[in-house]
Amino acid sequence: MKAQVVRSHQREFHVKILESGEIVAAKALGNLLKKGETVVVGDFVTLKEVGGHFEIHGVDKRENEIFRIIVREQKKKVTAANCDALVIVSSVSKPAFKRGILDRFLVRAYQWGVQPVIVFNKMDEYDENVMDIEFEASRFKFLEIDCFEISAIDKNYKPKYLKKGRKELEQLLGGNTALFLGQSGVGKSKAINSLAGVDLKTKTVGKGGKGAHSTTWSEIIDVGPFSLIDSPGIRSFSLEDIDADELLSCFPDIVDIAVTCQFKNCKHGEKSKGCAFKELDPKDPDTKVILSRLESYLKIHEEISEKAHWEKNLS
Ligand SMILES: Nc1nc2c(ncn2[C@@H]2O[C@H](COP(=O)(O)OP(=O)(O)OP(=O)(O)O)[C@@H](O)[C@H]2O)c(=O)[nH]1
Ligand SMILES: [Mg+2]
Ligand SMILES: [Zn+2]
Incomplete structure (x- = not known):
């Protein structure tokens, strides 16, 4: 039977059986992982029930891959697959907004071939004297990237500067699997919690405004109208693996x-x-x-x- 990996932790997986929607624990066949292949969140797999346990016997060809090249080892490390959209989250307050970091995430989106959208979060703390959100959003006009302004802690926040807010973001996510990406502490987990009405772990941003890591591995949260993948904040913005x-x-x-x-x-x-x-x-x-x-x-x-x-x- 066919299933999709919704959670991966070392060699243990949770997969969603497509036909029934049931989520079960499964192990990947040893030789599947040995060949240097990986099974990642988002993968569509062939599942077999053997003696009361579920085993992953094969991985379907991927629509796209979220990856990095480990230059030193000349190896490609895939962390997720089959994403319909990449939601790049940035904070307008703490951690401080950094234009360069946003552009770096965009480089990844184009490298991976996944359509990006940009979410300006923490708008409840927005200060016009600190940054100009209208200009920052206008920087992507020639890329036709949708930009949204939201507050993950205030569901009632209405967009004031851009045309799009939470409602429009939810519409865009409809029917899609979206991977949330961004610096640590920008509010990825909080935004997912708020959009999905679930409770993922979030952590207080430290005094220096630097986010402390709280998300350690990826999982797909099935919200019903859409699916969201949380990811740990990326600390290293090095693009050294790009030519x-x-x-x-x-x-x-x-x-x-x-x-x-x-x-x-x-x-x-x-x-x-x-x-x-x-x-x-x-x-x-x-x-x-x-x-x-x-x-x-x-x-x-x-x-x-x-x-x-x-x-x-x-x-
Ligand atoms: N004021 C305000 N605070 C927010 C908002 N969204 C998130 N926060 C706070 O920012 C902190 C970090 O949020 P997280 O959701 O854990 O950030 P993250 O991006 O998931 O961080 P990592 O998992 O470390 O990558 C928490 O204290 C949140 O409560 C928001 O819209 N407004
Ligand atoms: Mg998180
Ligand atoms: Zn020139």
């Missing part, structure tokens, strides 16, 4: 302009001759948006190129 040449394709809004630069190998820097980004009309508000995305791109590009250089020097 410097591959990075541009993870900035679809930048690519369109970059291909019109005079020279194919244009670095898009201050002094780059014939660079299309320098031709943009400084009076056009869209220019500010594009240049701010370019800034992120250049920063990440420099970082991953340096890394490659450093590694080359070692060998």
Whole structure:
């Protein structure tokens, strides 16, 4: 029979039998995990009942994978599969909003091939003097990414700055399996609790505004109208496993302009001759948006190129 993995913990799994909706514990056949293959949350599997126990006998081809390459081991580590949407959560108060981090999560979304949406959380603590949510959301207009403003602790919070809030987010999630991603402490678990009406563990943000980890492994929460996957906050924002040449394709809004630069190998820097980004009309508000995305791109590009250089020097 067919089932979907809804929870994984080391070698133990919980799977949902598709036909009955029943959730049962199952073990994966040893050779399934030995071949370097993994069984992860979201996987559709073939389940067999053997002597009163359930065994996972095979994993279906995945629609997409949430993964990282462990550079040192040249290995791909998959943590979830078959996600319809990636909900990137950021906080507008504590931990402080960081534009660069949001852009880094977006790079991952494009690398994985999963449609991202952005949720600005903790709007009950929003302060216009600290950040400009309208500008931050406008940075994604050329990517056509939906942005939502919510408060995970106040269900009645109505959107004031963007057009979309909790109601629209729930609509978008309808029928989908969405993976929640974001820095530790931004309120992923809290938001899922609030959307799903369940009680996942959350933890108080420490004095420094740095979130303390409280989510340790992934599971799918079946809410009925939609399914949500919580994930531990990512501490390391390193994109070192992404190729410097591959990075541009993870900035679809930048690519369109970059291909019109005079020279194919244009670095898009201050002094780059014939660079299309320098031709943009400084009076056009869209220019500010594009240049701010370019800034992120250049920063990440420099970082991953340096890394490659450093590694080359070692060998
Ligand atoms: N004021 C306010 N606090 C919130 C909101 N959402 C979450 N919090 C608080 O922020 C803290 C962290 O929330 P969590 O949901 O545990 O954060 P997380 O993103 O799941 O963190 P990790 O599991 O560590 O990755 C908790 O103290 C929450 O109560 C919100 O909308 N407004
Ligand atoms: Mg959490
Ligand atoms: Zn250029």
